[in-house]
Amino acid sequence: MQSDRKTRFLTREEAIYFGLLAAVIFLILPMALDSFRLNLFGKYLSYAFVAIGLVLCWGAGGILSLGQGVFFGLGGYAMAMFLKLEASTPEATAIQSTPGIPDFMDWNQVTALPWWWEPFNSLAFTLVAVVAVPVAFAFIIGVAMFRRRVGGVYFAIITQAIAAILTILIIGQQGFTGGVNGITDLRTLKGWDIRSDEAKEILYFVNAGLLFACLFAAQYVRRSKLGRLLIAMRDQEDRVRFSGYDVASFKVFVFCLGAAFAGIGGAMFTLQVGFMSPTLVGIVPSIEMVIFAAVGGRLSILGAVYGTLLVNWAKTTLSESFPELWLLGLGALFIAVVMFFPNGLAGLWSEQVRPRLRKLFAGRGAGATPPAAPVPANSASAPDRPAAKAAAE
Amino acid sequence: MFAGYSAGELTAIFAMQGFAGLILFSVFVLMALGLAIIFGQMGVINMAHGEFMILGAYVTYLVSNAFATHLPDLFSIYFFVAMVLAFLASGALGMLVEWGLIRHLYRRPLDTLLATWGLSLILQQIYRSVFGAREVGVTIPNWMMGSLPLTDMIEVPINGLFVMVLAVGISVSIYALMFRSRWGQQVRAINQNRVMAGAVGINTERTDRLTFGIGCGIAGVAGSAFTMIGSTGPTSGQLYIVDTFLVVVFGGAGSLLGTIASAFTISQAQSVLEFFLSGSMAKVITLLVVVGILMLRPQGLFALKLRK
Numbered sequence: 001m002q003s004d005r006k007t008r009f010l011t012r013e014e015a016i017y018f019g020l021l022a023a024v025i026f027l028i029l030p031m032a033l034d035s036f037r038l039n040l041f042g043k044y045l046s047y048a049f050v051a052i053g054l055v056l057c058w059g060a061g062g063i064l065s066l067g068q069g070v071f072f073g074l075g076g077y078a079m080a081m082f083l084k085l086e087a088s089t090p091e092a093t094a095i096q097s098t099p100g101i102p103d104f105m106d107w108n109q110v111t112a113l114p115w116w117w118e119p120f121n122s123l124a125f126t127l128v129a130v131v132a133v134p135v136a137f138a139f140i141i142g143v144a145m146f147r148r149r150v151g152g153v154y155f156a157i158i159t160q161a162i163a164a165i166l167t168i169l170i171i172g173q174q175g176f177t178g179g180v181n182g183i184t185d186l187r188t189l190k191g192w193d194i195r196s197d198e199a200k201e202i203l204y205f206v207n208a209g210l211l212f213a214c215l216f217a218a219q220y221v222r223r224s225k226l227g228r229l230l231i232a233m234r235d236q237e238d239r240v241r242f243s244g245y246d247v248a249s250f251k252v253f254v255f256c257l258g259a260a261f262a263g264i265g266g267a268m269f270t271l272q273v274g275f276m277s278p279t280l281v282g283i284v285p286s287i288e289m290v291i292f293a294a295v296g297g298r299l300s301i302l303g304a305v306y307g308t309l310l311v312n313w314a315k316t317t318l319s320e321s322f323p324e325l326w327l328l329g330l331g332a333l334f335i336a337v338v339m340f341f342p343n344g345l346a347g348l349w350s351e352q353v354r355p356r357l358r359k360l361f362a363g364r365g366a367g368a369t370p371p372a373a374p375v376p377a378n379s380a381s382a383p384d385r386p387a388a389k390a391a392a393e
Numbered sequence: 394m395f396a397g398y399s400a401g402e403l404t405a406i407f408a409m410q411g412f413a414g415l416i417l418f419s420v421f422v423l424m425a426l427g428l429a430i431i432f433g434q435m436g437v438i439n440m441a442h443g444e445f446m447i448l449g450a451y452v453t454y455l456v457s458n459a460f461a462t463h464l465p466d467l468f469s470i471y472f473f474v475a476m477v478l479a480f481l482a483s484g485a486l487g488m489l490v491e492w493g494l495i496r497h498l499y500r501r502p503l504d505t506l507l508a509t510w511g512l513s514l515i516l517q518q519i520y521r522s523v524f525g526a527r528e529v530g531v532t533i534p535n536w537m538m539g540s541l542p543l544t545d546m547i548e549v550p551i552n553g554l555f556v557m558v559l560a561v562g563i564s565v566s567i568y569a570l571m572f573r574s575r576w577g578q579q580v581r582a583i584n585q586n587r588v589m590a591g592a593v594g595i596n597t598e599r600t601d602r603l604t605f606g607i608g609c610g611i612a613g614v615a616g617s618a619f620t621m622i623g624s625t626g627p628t629s630g631q632l633y634i635v636d637t638f639l640v641v642v643f644g645g646a647g648s649l650l651g652t653i654a655s656a657f658t659i660s661q662a663q664s665v666l667e668f669f670l671s672g673s674m675a676k677v678i679t680l681l682v683v684v685g686i687l688m689l690r691p692q693g694l695f696a697l698k699l700r701k
Contacts, residue, residue: 064503125504144688153438153502154691157638158684164635165680172673283635287510294507327518336513338504 003032017302018215025208025305035197042204042272044312045211049265051304052211052218053258058290059298060202060227061254063151063235067159067304068262068289070166071134073281075263077131077177080276082126083186083194105274108175116177123190130267131260138259142252149248151237160283171235182277194271198219201278211305218301221257230254248314278307291330294337297346304344404667414664416553416622419560422654423615424633425640426567426649431608432638433647434584435601436558437495441513442637443630445487445609448516449479449616450625451524455530455693457620469534472621479617480610482627487609491602499601513631520627530628537621552621559618564653571649580604583646636680643683645695651695657685658694 057063090100098111119125170177233240241247269278296307320324422659456475498505540550579600582590591597644651666675
């Protein structure tokens with residue numbers, strides 16, 4: 001039975017957790033929130049795509065990328081370019097000196113659409129690009145780095161530098177990218193007004209559906225042999241290599257998968273919020289996305305979603321009422337998560353809440369239920385192998 | 394891009410940009426040296442390094458104000474007092490942070506990175522609450538204003554020259570500390586083999602704390618020097634952190650000489666390119682080349698041969 005429990009796609013308990021999250025996202029939030037707040041939560045959920053990717057790369061694979069904003073941005077910009085071109089018909093932009101090109105190009109004395117904008121006239125191409133461009137980019141970075149066995153902090157620093165480079169590039173080339181303002185004033189998708197309340201609600205559900213597709217994909221990877229190899233690599237990379245596995249390829253794959261998720265998230269962000277800008281690409285957003293995953297629990301894909309919702313909700317609430325407290329709170333959150341809750345909310349659940357619930361139910365029953373799987377106490381002091389139990393459960 | 398310039402003009406351009414690059418080089422060296430000690434020798438990623446630097450800058454600002462109001466006669470030398478205080482303030486904060494935070498995370502480098510990022514956010518917010526969100530500048534003493542004409546085309550600003558001298562002085566003293574002092578010997582021993590260093594009687598915990606403190610203190614001095622050439626805001630430190638880490642990694646972590654060589658290469662490349670391209674493109678190209686080289690040669694320019 002043990003092996004069955006470990007290889008089955010969803011255990012009964014996990015199925016319940018997935019069901020609970022689905023209920024929260026598909027039923028409770030849409031019923032409890034007005035259209036404006038729902039759109040806000042839709043935006044948060046688009047960050048959750050990145051957080052899921054980070055759980056796979058960082059929590060399971062031990063690869064901390066501080067450049068996930070790059071992939072989020074690439075996906076988002078791809079979508080924004082399509083929407084911008086649709087909004088820039090010759091009729092709508094008749095007052096420009098060159099009608100038919102996006103307004104920011106006209107402001108920057110660009111007179112013709114650059115060649116690399118042309119393909120984004122096609123929706124089919126755009127939808128492919130949303131995933132393909134981030135994946136291709138991640139593939140290049142991944143192959144270059146992992147083949148040379150660059151990992152750990154070096155990988156983090158270099159991905160961070162890449163995020164910085166892309167931000168500087170986007171801001172510097174404002175004639176082609178919209179500069180620091182980004183690509184704004186997006187209106188319709190194939191003639192369908194994405195700014196109306198009704199459209200925003202539909203987009204929320206599309207976003208939620210895609211999120212669950214990604215969650216299932218991530219769950220599939222974790223349950224597969226690949227997922228178990230990732231964890232083995234994180235803990236003892238050399239042993240896996242000496243067992244004959246091509247470690248670099250697995251890392252490249254999971255990094256590309258994370259990039260694909262981030263790209264989808266970026267595109268959904270653009271659709272729901274109506275703009276894309278370099279403030280979502282750079283170092284600060286990239287590292288904030290890591291904290292979403294860390295708060296939720298770096299080992300739990302569902303935890304990552306809850307973590308993203310919670311941190312962003314706190315950010316919005318706090319920065320509305322006490323703007324100066326927010327940065328202090330966020331900073332303290334970084335430190336507290338790392339020092340005291342390395343496994344985040346999911347860790348709290350599986351180490352504290354669940355054993356007590358079990359005891360409660362066991363006490364009511366015959367009392368024969370064995371105690372919950374022991375969780376390594378004080379996992380903070382042996383953190384190189386964050387409670388593998390929590391990952392397996 | 395060189396078309397349209399004569400050979401003589403090109404030489405003058407390279408000389409002028411090269412000198413501007415030297416100031417940038419000094420800035421990089423001052424900032425990177427502290428990081429080279431902390432990251433290179435201890436393997437700790439301190440994302441709050443920029444904030445330690447800014448602390449030094451704010452200390453200098455406070456000292457300059459204090460001298461202006463209470464000791465106007467001694468105003469011309471306030472900077473040297475400020476530098477010492479900046480070193481002590483940043484160093485003390487560094488040791489406190491090591492004690493409270495870093496020492497619990499030595500075996501989790503990625504988590505150190507996140508925790509120190511959190512620390513940097515907190516420090517930024519504290520600076521903003523205390524000193525305001527606007528950038529502050531110090532009054533430069535008279536002897537540091539103006540510039541020295543070298544030739545009829547090239548002029549050297551004295552404050553830039555001063556920062557350069559400071560960078561050289563600090564590099565030399567760090568070199569002496571690392572390779573000629575008891576502390577440096579202990580740091581290098583711990584870097585090579587922590588367990589063995591402990592076994593021969595080196596107090597590794599105390600050495601770690603001192604090392605972190607000295608690294609942060611040097612960042613404070615760097616911040617102090619920055620006030621001579623630019624103004625200081627709560628988020629100024631963050632602007633430099635990526636460049637600084639790239640300088641250290643590009644030079645090869647653990648090699649002080651590598652850090653200086655890579656700071657020189659990066660600053661000169663950026664400064665010369667800036668003349669021919671826009672500032673942002675110069676930076677993009679420089680950083681891209683550095684990242685590209687690091688992908689081909691992850692150990693950096695000067696790699697120490699170490700057994701892992």
